[in-house]
Amino acid sequence: MDTTPTYPTGYGQSKRRAQRAAFGIFRTLSLIIVFTLFAILGFIIYKGAGVISWEFLAEAPTDGMTDGGIFPAIVGTLLLMLGSAIVAFPIGIMSGVYMNEYASKSGWVVKFIRLMTNNLSGIPSIVFGLFGMALFVKYLGFGDSILAGSLTLGLLSLPLVIRTTEEALKDIPDSIREGSLALGATKLQTIWKVVLPMGMPRIMTGLILSLGRVSGETAPILFTCAAYFFPQLPTSIFDQCMALPYHLYVISTSGTDIEAQQPIAYGTALVLIAIVLVINLLAGWFRRYFEKRVKTKQ
Amino acid sequence: MGKIEAKEVHFHYGTFHALKGISMDITEHKVVAFIGPSGCGKSTFLRLFNRMNDLIPGTQLDGSIRIDGRDIYAPGTDVDDLRKNVGMVFQRPNPFPKSIFDNIAYGLRVNGIKDKEFIRQRVEESLRGAALWDEVKNKLNASAYALSGGQQQRLCIARAMAVSPSVLLMDEPASALDPISTAKVEELICELRKEVTIVIVTHNMQQASRVSDMTAFFYMGELVEYDETKTIFTNPHEEATQNYITGRFG
Amino acid sequence: MKKVLERVVKWLLTASGFVTSLVILLIIAFLFAEGAGLFRERVIEEGYVLALHPDNPVREMTAAEIKAVFDEDITSWTALGGPDVPIETFRLEDADKYFTEEQLGAQYENAGALISELIGSRPGMIGFIPESMAVDGAELNFIEDNSISPAEVFAGTEWFPTATPAPLFGMLPLLAGTLWVSFFAILFALPFGISIAVYMAEVASPRVRGFLKPVIELLNGIPSVVYGFFGLIVIVPILQQVFGLPVGESGLAGSIVLAIMALPTIVSVAEDAMRNCPTTLREASLALGATQWQTIYRVVIPSSMSGIASGVVLGIGRAVGETMAVLMVTGNAAVIPTSILEPLRTIPATIAAELGEAPAGGAHYQSLFLLGVILFFITFIINLTVEYISARNRAKNR
Numbered sequence: 027m028d029t030t031p032t033y034p035t036g037y038g039q040s041k042r043r044a045q046r047a048a049f050g051i052f053r054t055l056s057l058i059i060v061f062t063l064f065a066i067l068g069f070i071i072y073k074g075a076g077v078i079s080w081e082f083l084a085e086a087p088t089d090g091m092t093d094g095g096i097f098p099a100i101v102g103t104l105l106l107m108l109g110s111a112i113v114a115f116p117i118g119i120m121s122g123v124y125m126n127e128y129a130s131k132s133g134w135v136v137k138f139i140r141l142m143t144n145n146l147s148g149i150p151s152i153v154f155g156l157f158g159m160a161l162f163v164k165y166l167g168f169g170d171s172i173l174a175g176s177l178t179l180g181l182l183s184l185p186l187v188i189r190t191t192e193e194a195l196k197d198i199p200d201s202i203r204e205g206s207l208a209l210g211a212t213k214l215q216t217i218w219k220v221v222l223p224m225g226m227p228r229i230m231t232g233l234i235l236s237l238g239r240v241s242g243e244t245a246p247i248l249f250t251c252a253a254y255f256f257p258q259l260p261t262s263i264f265d266q267c268m269a270l271p272y273h274l275y276v277i278s279t280s281g282t283d284i285e286a287q288q289p290i291a292y293g294t295a296l297v298l299i300a301i302v303l304v305i306n307l308l309a310g311w312f313r314r315y316f317e318k319r320v321k322t323k324q
Numbered sequence: 325m326g327k328i329e330a331k332e333v334h335f336h337y338g339t340f341h342a343l344k345g346i347s348m349d350i351t352e353h354k355v356v357a358f359i360g361p362s363g364c365g366k367s368t369f370l371r372l373f374n375r376m377n378d379l380i381p382g383t384q385l386d387g388s389i390r391i392d393g394r395d396i397y398a399p400g401t402d403v404d405d406l407r408k409n410v411g412m413v414f415q416r417p418n419p420f421p422k423s424i425f426d427n428i429a430y431g432l433r434v435n436g437i438k439d440k441e442f443i444r445q446r447v448e449e450s451l452r453g454a455a456l457w458d459e460v461k462n463k464l465n466a467s468a469y470a471l472s473g474g475q476q477q478r479l480c481i482a483r484a485m486a487v488s489p490s491v492l493l494m495d496e497p498a499s500a501l502d503p504i505s506t507a508k509v510e511e512l513i514c515e516l517r518k519e520v521t522i523v524i525v526t527h528n529m530q531q532a533s534r535v536s537d538m539t540a541f542f543y544m545g546e547l548v549e550y551d552e553t554k555t556i557f558t559n560p561h562e563e564a565t566q567n568y569i570t571g572r573f574g
Numbered sequence: 575m576k577k578v579l580e581r582v583v584k585w586l587l588t589a590s591g592f593v594t595s596l597v598i599l600l601i602i603a604f605l606f607a608e609g610a611g612l613f614r615e616r617v618i619e620e621g622y623v624l625a626l627h628p629d630n631p632v633r634e635m636t637a638a639e640i641k642a643v644f645d646e647d648i649t650s651w652t653a654l655g656g657p658d659v660p661i662e663t664f665r666l667e668d669a670d671k672y673f674t675e676e677q678l679g680a681q682y683e684n685a686g687a688l689i690s691e692l693i694g695s696r697p698g699m700i701g702f703i704p705e706s707m708a709v710d711g712a713e714l715n716f717i718e719d720n721s722i723s724p725a726e727v728f729a730g731t732e733w734f735p736t737a738t739p740a741p742l743f744g745m746l747p748l749l750a751g752t753l754w755v756s757f758f759a760i761l762f763a764l765p766f767g768i769s770i771a772v773y774m775a776e777v778a779s780p781r782v783r784g785f786l787k788p789v790i791e792l793l794n795g796i797p798s799v800v801y802g803f804f805g806l807i808v809i810v811p812i813l814q815q816v817f818g819l820p821v822g823e824s825g826l827a828g829s830i831v832l833a834i835m836a837l838p839t840i841v842s843v844a845e846d847a848m849r850n851c852p853t854t855l856r857e858a859s860l861a862l863g864a865t866q867w868q869t870i871y872r873v874v875i876p877s878s879m880s881g882i883a884s885g886v887v888l889g890i891g892r893a894v895g896e897t898m899a900v901l902m903v904t905g906n907a908a909v910i911p912t913s914i915l916e917p918l919r920t921i922p923a924t925i926a927a928e929l930g931e932a933p934a935g936g937a938h939y940q941s942l943f944l945l946g947v948i949l950f951f952i953t954f955i956i957n958l959t960v961e962y963i964s965a966r967n968r969a970k971n972r
Contacts, residue, residue: 033435379860
């Protein structure tokens with residue numbers, strides 16, 4: 027039997043048509059998502075822009091939170107970002123350094139730690155909230171406080187810091203470490219003087235992104251720190267504080283006068299979005315800056 | 325008229341001038357070997373014949389390449405159809421993560437053949453053609469990754485031959501194989517020349533002299549010499565060719 | 575000196591390497607310690623008893639039965655294996671229906687005796703009264719007060735943690751609500767996620783991809799309260815209009831918001847997987863005359879299937895654990911959902927909404943920690959699944 031294939035005529039056209047249709051669908055769905063993002067951003071910017079003023083940013087809420095500004099919430103969120111950074115950055119960076127520089131790459135220790143870190147990053151934020159309440163607020167007796175909130179948020183952002191540190195260090199070629207060791211530097215000196223500075227830009231990108239995550243988290247601070255209304259600024263780490271995401275939640279769902287508070291909600295949402303945008307731009311800028319530097323080095 | 329006719333082919337990757345005015349005629353049912361040091365442009369030239377370089381952004385082609393008298397870079401050319409007619413075997417065996425059977429049937433299926441019985445027969449014939457049938461006939465549904473490297477490469481040759489191309493391009497097809505597998509692939513090339521025109525890029529000069537009728541020597545993006553294989557290896561006209569085949573550089 | 579420093583630092587680094595493991599252990603320990611306490615709690619509210627007429631043989635009632643009796647859903651003792659008399663319920667606040675203020679006394683000092691006597695004289699009555707008031711009424715029988723049983727909690731279909739005399743901690747509605755809303759979220763997110771991933775990895779030009787990537791990252795970065803707020807202000811009213819619902823807060827609203835939130839995870843993991851598909855496979859397919867689309871669905875997608883699956887599973891994890899946005903838009907009705915258009919309530923939303931009001935250490939408080947344990951295990955299993963898929967994939971590619 028002759029098995030030389032005879033191809034159906036017109037199949038080329040039909041498969042090209044299938045490709046056009048498929049790619050058309052992909053393009054459309056991608057466009058819908060781009061549109062969705064811009065709809066969300068646009069809506070909040072459009073509704074919130076009129077609310078933003080110096081008074082709104084720099085004053086405390088007044089009249090049962092139906093008027094005034096969100097200054098204490100902004101300060102609270104910044105404090106929580108700072109606090110969580112103090113918790114997560116050193117531990118996270120050290121942990122990343124340990125994983126990449128000290129632990130044996132294929133050993134069970136690294137596998138175990140990586141498994142645990144990945145697991146931790148998948149645990150829902152509300153579980154962190156429960157945990158923070160049980161350990162920091164109740165067991166250690168910190169009460170609802172900036173300290174308890176920062177610790178909870180710090181643990182939450184730990185996996186992200188560890189992972190970016192590890193990945194940043196992994197991309198540094200071994201020849202550079204060997205070069206330093208060959209000059210008589212100790213391992214610690216090599217890490218401190220050579221490896222960490224080289225990995226720093228990318229580590230920074232991860233740190234910035236983790237700050238972004240912390241700034242928007244609500245569930246972990248619900249029971250560890252956030253105050254419904256606390257117009258004066260906190261004076262110690264054992265004080266409660268207001269926070270932007272919690273403030274938005276409160277005034278948009280359980281406020282005293284939801285109608286009157288809606289402008290404040292738009293304004294708060296806009297400030298939150300602005301923080302996220304700034305952080306993403308900053309991280310992107312860091313990344314590009316770093317990539318350019320590497321390119322010019324080559 | 326040649327099977328493949330290249331006229332004044334210039335090719336740029338960005339600003340890099342990779343091919344500098346190459347003209348060449350390849351006669352039907354011949355095996356042509358491209359030799360030359362790494363980076364001389366021989367692989368680039370080969371990949372122009374089935375427009376594989378289209379996939380790389382920022383490239384530019386000048387001049388013309390005709391296969392069976394048709395300019396394959398003319399606007400409106402059906403690239404899929406061209407590739408169906410100009411098969412290719414790559415440096416490393418690259419079977420799909422599918423069964424042996426599905427690997428061979430792939431080319432038929434993507435070109436619209438649905439007759440199961442025909443596909444089955446064609447798969448058998450292609451595997452026989454690649455001298456692989458006896459080794460795999462009892463495990464056609466096993467993963468192609470279960471085969472050895474040499475078997476995988478012959479599978480890839482069978483896969484390319486299944487769609488019945490009239491030209492087969494081979495880009496260093498034996499460079500990743502052990503000597504025994506290499507010998508089998510070379511044997512296969514000698515068999516296949518009855519059916520197709522073969523263009524093979526190779527680093528291995530013995531291989532070129534063993535399998536090819538014609539040999540082209542490339543150097544720095546230029547075609548230095550193109551002649552009967554016998555002539556190239558015994559009595560080359562150019563000094564550069566002489567130096568290369570005697571191992572003085574490259 | 576240098577040596578000592580080296581050693582101290584190494585010790586410090588090693589210790590910090592294990593911090594994440596320690597945190598997980600602590601989470602398990604603390605959540606379990608609080609959550610397991612629920613099963614040591616009594617069914618009937620502490621300090622109270624359920625008193626019956628001495629001739630009434632009924633001794634055992636489940637929490638659900640108690641609630642049904644006091645809600646007057648069960649009206650005859652026959653339903654509980656007792657005599658054929660109608661049930662009369664008595665709560666302390668009903669006392670003034672039977673007695674005058676003078677009879678009870680200014681400090682309620684006579685209430686115990688009077689109420690005990692009342693219950694002792696009515697064959698169908700069940701009284702929910704403080705333990706102290708029943709002491710002198712020796713003629714009464716009491717419903718046995720058992721510990722809360724795991725079956726009632728894990729298989730119970732009613733979540734009513736503030737009900738008296740017996741709160742109900744049936745977690746099925748919450749579990750069903752969580753899975754229901756996550757299922758629809760993934761159903762919505764999947765076609766978008768896979769399409770965008772394919773588009774970015776295979777089709778889009780570098781410039782378009784360079785535009786889409788930050789878009790996806792931004793979607794990932796927007797805080798969940800902002801999604802919740804947007805859902806509440808925009809999506810909920812639209813759904814209410816489109817489907818003519820009595821309330822727009824519904825499972826559907828939650829699913830839509832969750833779908834947007836789970837999307838970036840699915841896209842970035844799936845896109846990564848597809849970009850990792852070897853070029854040589856793509857070339858092999860194209861060289862056989864396949865179109866780019868044929869190459870994508872016959873070669874690229876099958877060979878990156880495990881990565882795509884990881885992305886989807888991670889997306890499910892994200893959806894299951896999401897709290898604030900869901901809390902704000904799903905309406906929070908603790909019933910087993912029958913339609914996606916009804917309000918429903920998820921596990922994380924329940925914890926967030928109720929923990930603030932639950933007295934620390936009480937049964938309600940502990941039940942919320944138990945929910946936390948369940949949530950922890952769901953996500954833990956999801957994470958292990960992802961690890962398993964990618965480990966198997968690494969082994970296969972080797």
